[in-house]
Amino acid sequence: MLSATPLRRLSQATATAALGFAMLAAIGNPAQAVNFKTFNISGNFAPASEDGSVGLPVNLANASFNGSYTVDVDQLPASSSFVNLTNWTINLVKDNTIVRTLSKNLAGNTAYIQENILAFSDAGLLTGKNKNLYSLEIDFDSNFTGTGSTNNGKFLDNSNLGNVQSSGITAVGFVKSEPAPEP
Incomplete structure (x- = not known):
């Protein structure tokens, strides 16, 4: 026993x-290890919004944008899947005044790279009568890895905040994305 x-x-x-x-x-x-890298981005919008646009797209004519974003560069270039950004802040600026900010710190904001498209979106107020959906979408050359320049992109807007309608498209005039200086 x-x-x-x-x-x-x-x-x-x-x-x-x-x-x-x-x-x-x-x-x-x-x-899997990650290789985060931060990029600075800046650009400007076309002199006029698309015909029929109202609100923010009209205000962004001849305006600019700037900010930064962080991404795992080992996942780039992105195929048909989405590579989510881990951090971002993009300021839409008109006459030296920030008109709107897209940021990870704001509810409803998302950002990603898919194929050669870098996109920052806000769908934060899709409740009740408030319908808010706008995005900055930038089309870079194929095999985008965070660095590049282009004149291909747009700001899309379809918002209805209470009684204020804002909708339409403003084209991107030029944009540049480059690695942020190391601290």
Whole structure:
């Protein structure tokens, strides 16, 4: 007949071995590393919005934008899947005044890179009578990895905040994205 002490030792040894194998398995398949890089972005909008635009798109004619975003560059260039940005702040500026900000810190804001499109969006107030949806979408050359310049993009707006309608499109005149200086 087996005594209780050797059985307890056998259980402890089995548990220790199982834990050791689990740890070895985890080491054999380490978590994927990330390579975050921050980019500065700046650009300007076309001299006029698309015909029929009202509100913010009209106000952004001849305006500019600037800010920064952070992304895992090891996931770039992005294929048909989305590579989410981990941090971003984009200021839409007219006459040296910030008109609107797109930021990770604001509810409803999202940002991503898909193929060669860098997009910053706000869908923060899609409740009740308030319908708010606008985005800055910039089309870079293929194989975009965070650095580049283009004159292809647009600011899209379809908002209804209470009784104030804002909708339409303003084209991007020029934009440049480059790595932020290392601290």
